Amino acid sequence: MPRSMLVLCCFCVVRILLPTTVVAQTSVNPDISVIPRFLIHSDDGQKLNEGKREFSRPDFSFEELELALQAYLNPFAKADVVLTLPGPDLENSKLGIEEVYATVLRGLPLDMNLRIGKYRAEFGKLNMTHPHAWPFVTAPLMQKRFLGESLNDLGISASVLLPTEDVYTKLTVDLLRGTAIGGATGMVDTTGAKPYYANTARLSSFFTLSDYSDLEIGLSGYTGIHDPYHRDRFWYGNLDFKYKIRPSAYTSLVIQGEYLLNTRTVHLEDEKSISSSGFYLYADYQFFKTYSIGARVDWSESPYSADDKASGFALFAGYYPVEETLGLRAQYARTTTELPGFTQSVNSIDLQILFSLGPHKAHPF
Amino acid sequence: MKWVLAFIILAMAGVSEAAIKVVTSLPDLADLARQVGGDKVSVDYIVRADQNPHFVEVKPSYMMKLKSADLFLTIGMELEMWAPQIVDGSRNASLTVVDLSQGVTKLEVPAKVDASQGDVHRFGNPHYWLDPRNVRPMMDEIVSALTKVSPADEKTFRANADAYLLRLGVKIQGWEAMMKPFAGQKIVTFHKSWSYFANWLGLDIAGEVEPKPGIAPSPTHSAELIALVRSAGIKAILVEPFYDLSAPEQIARATGAKVTVLPTSSGGLDQTRDYISLIDYDVATLASSLKQ
Numbered sequence: 001m002p003r004s005m006l007v008l009c010c011f012c013v014v015r016i017l018l019p020t021t022v023v024a025q026t027s028v029n030p031d032i033s034v035i036p037r038f039l040i041h042s043d044d045g046q047k048l049n050e051g052k053r054e055f056s057r058p059d060f061s062f063e064e065l066e067l068a069l070q071a072y073l074n075p076f077a078k079a080d081v082v083l084t085l086p087g088p089d090l091e092n093s094k095l096g097i098e099e100v101y102a103t104v105l106r107g108l109p110l111d112m113n114l115r116i117g118k119y120r121a122e123f124g125k126l127n128m129t130h131p132h133a134w135p136f137v138t139a140p141l142m143q144k145r146f147l148g149e150s151l152n153d154l155g156i157s158a159s160v161l162l163p164t165e166d167v168y169t170k171l172t173v174d175l176l177r178g179t180a181i182g183g184a185t186g187m188v189d190t191t192g193a194k195p196y197y198a199n200t201a202r203l204s205s206f207f208t209l210s211d212y213s214d215l216e217i218g219l220s221g222y223t224g225i226h227d228p229y230h231r232d233r234f235w236y237g238n239l240d241f242k243y244k245i246r247p248s249a250y251t252s253l254v255i256q257g258e259y260l261l262n263t264r265t266v267h268l269e270d271e272k273s274i275s276s277s278g279f280y281l282y283a284d285y286q287f288f289k290t291y292s293i294g295a296r297v298d299w300s301e302s303p304y305s306a307d308d309k310a311s312g313f314a315l316f317a318g319y320y321p322v323e324e325t326l327g328l329r330a331q332y333a334r335t336t337t338e339l340p341g342f343t344q345s346v347n348s349i350d351l352q353i354l355f356s357l358g359p360h361k362a363h364p365f
Numbered sequence: 366m367k368w369v370l371a372f373i374i375l376a377m378a379g380v381s382e383a384a385i386k387v388v389t390s391l392p393d394l395a396d397l398a399r400q401v402g403g404d405k406v407s408v409d410y411i412v413r414a415d416q417n418p419h420f421v422e423v424k425p426s427y428m429m430k431l432k433s434a435d436l437f438l439t440i441g442m443e444l445e446m447w448a449p450q451i452v453d454g455s456r457n458a459s460l461t462v463v464d465l466s467q468g469v470t471k472l473e474v475p476a477k478v479d480a481s482q483g484d485v486h487r488f489g490n491p492h493y494w495l496d497p498r499n500v501r502p503m504m505d506e507i508v509s510a511l512t513k514v515s516p517a518d519e520k521t522f523r524a525n526a527d528a529y530l531l532r533l534g535v536k537i538q539g540w541e542a543m544m545k546p547f548a549g550q551k552i553v554t555f556h557k558s559w560s561y562f563a564n565w566l567g568l569d570i571a572g573e574v575e576p577k578p579g580i581a582p583s584p585t586h587s588a589e590l591i592a593l594v595r596s597a598g599i600k601a602i603l604v605e606p607f608y609d610l611s612a613p614e615q616i617a618r619a620t621g622a623k624v625t626v627l628p629t630s631s632g633g634l635d636q637t638r639d640y641i642s643l644i645d646y647d648v649a650t651l652a653s654s655l656k657q
């Protein structure tokens with residue numbers, strides 16, 4: 001066959017295939033969303049050891065880029081992949097996997113849902129929310145101190161709805177690899193052994209208070225081995241609530257809080273048991289649909305000491321001119337760190353800019 | 366023991382008379398399902414008349430409504446962007462989701478799906494239920510969906526639907542007669558909710574308060590609309606009950622046009638308890654605005 005003929009044939013085949021492929025792809029492609037966040041930050045804590053309290057020059061930096069893909073695998077299951085490019089070094093930053101998991105939604109006994117992969121575990125309420133969806137810029141002290149960035153681990157999760165009449169009550173139990181424990185406590189396992197498995201569970205109920213207001217209450221637990229040398233175990237108990245009233249499409253008020261209680265055995269000179277706790281409480285008021293203002297109070301001890309404390313508050317405001325495609329958040333926070341014989345307060349100001357490409361999902365409660 | 370027995374008997378009686386459990390997105394669809402299903406169905410809905418059907422929060426209480434349902438009737442065309450999450454959350458493996466837009470002639474289907482065109486009408490305008498002539502294809506879908514669940518009742522469902530469509534047909538003639546004097550008149554609407562309604566009654570939608578579907582009003586766009594309303598002598602600005610009135614009222618003040626709040630779903634007002642009374646109310650209210 002002459003070459004020109006062959007080219008022509010190929011061309012025809014492509015012409016015939018092309019339209020159908022295009023049509024098929026649009027329906028099979030996963031939903032993709034890309035959400036970059038930028039931050040302008042200044043605080044007055046950087047020269048405190050020189051005895052000076054002055055605000056640093058505002059630093060404009062890249063905070064994080066989140067790339068989320070979601071699609072149904074089949075009629076029974078869907079899959080989520082969330083990739084993250086952490087800041088601030090945009091050039092040398094590596095794309096990492098924040099979450100990758102499959103969820104079996106139906107077809108299992110007891111109408112169970114099963115999740116397998118790496119994911120933000122269902123512990124408390126805020127842990128499941130990605131930072132771009134927070135009303136504030138920085139995580140509550142309690143979350144930072146007891147969970148690290150977030151409780152995000154490799155695991156298997158099973159959840160069932162309990163037969164509580166018309167009230168939605170869900171029980172979720174997770175078996176986690178235990179790799180996230182070090183991230184929370186700073187303990188690095190150098191034994192070379194595989195980590196000990198960890199467990200979380202959450203029981204939550206959703207109450208409809210009126211046509212316009214709802215309340216969710218959750219009780220969670222988290223346990224694992226935090227010291228592999230002595231096989232020391234920790235236990236977290238956590239109580240969370242979220243109240244939301246939305247009298248119109250333009251106005252809403254959210255009040256949310258969590259209280260975490262930690263007990264753990266540690267080996268210092270000898271074996272000892274430590275108890276500590278932390279909480280946050282915030283309110284966020286949305287008005288004219290595009291604006292929001294809020295405040296948060298924070299108080300937290302640390303996982304290894306009730307004497308290592310931090311407390312503070314944050315005032316924040318948000319502006320979302322076109323749904324969540326574009327967001328601006330401003331925050332003023334004052335954080336006081338307290339150790340025996342040492343107290344230091346730092347004021348910080350943040351301006352966060354984020355935008356969001358891709359389909360916008362309806363907001364979960 | 367007696368109580369246990371009584372309970373079992375009651376429970377069994379409940380099972381043997383179990384109605385087909387239908388949940389709908391809009392209250393109007395609930396009304397149509399009730400008309401077709403009669404006492405063979407129990408019906409509930411999710412979106413209240415004072416809620417924007419495009420933007421509904423994914424609440425676990427909605428999942429509970431779907432948990433034991435047989436059918437979920439929806440408008441489709443991505444009006445209920447929130448529906449997949451509620452369906453998944455319901456964990457109901459035997460739930461059938463029915464898209465009532467199948468037999469409807471669709472308006473404003475874009476050639477290109479792109480967020481630059483606004484984010485809520487990507488698959489064409491989904492507000493077709495406001496043209497009562499579309500109730501026929503919608504009811505056909507409802508009849509076939511109910512029949513799939515309960516084949517023995519097919520004749521009843523068909524007869525119920527036909528009786529309702531007959532009643533609706535008479536109403537449609539009345540509404541058309543009432544609106545005939547206003548045919549060709551220009552109106553402004555807040556959102557593109559009224560394309561099918563206007564198309565049916567021969568009204569001309571000259572502009573929307575929203576610059577693009579789902580995008581909030583902007584001062585520049587409102588200024589353009591003021592000029593348009595003035596030059597075209599437009600008398601009515603149609604607004605759904607869940608939208609903020611400040612932009613439409615500003616346009617009205619500047620031009621003398623009348624802000625006319627028209628519900629797009631039944632159940633919000635005493636006068637709009639079902640689908641027919643909803644259209645009754647909307648037609649009569651609009652006619653009185655246009656008369657001035």
Ligand SMILES: [Zn+2]
Nearest residue numbers: 485556557558
């Ligand atoms: Zn719309």
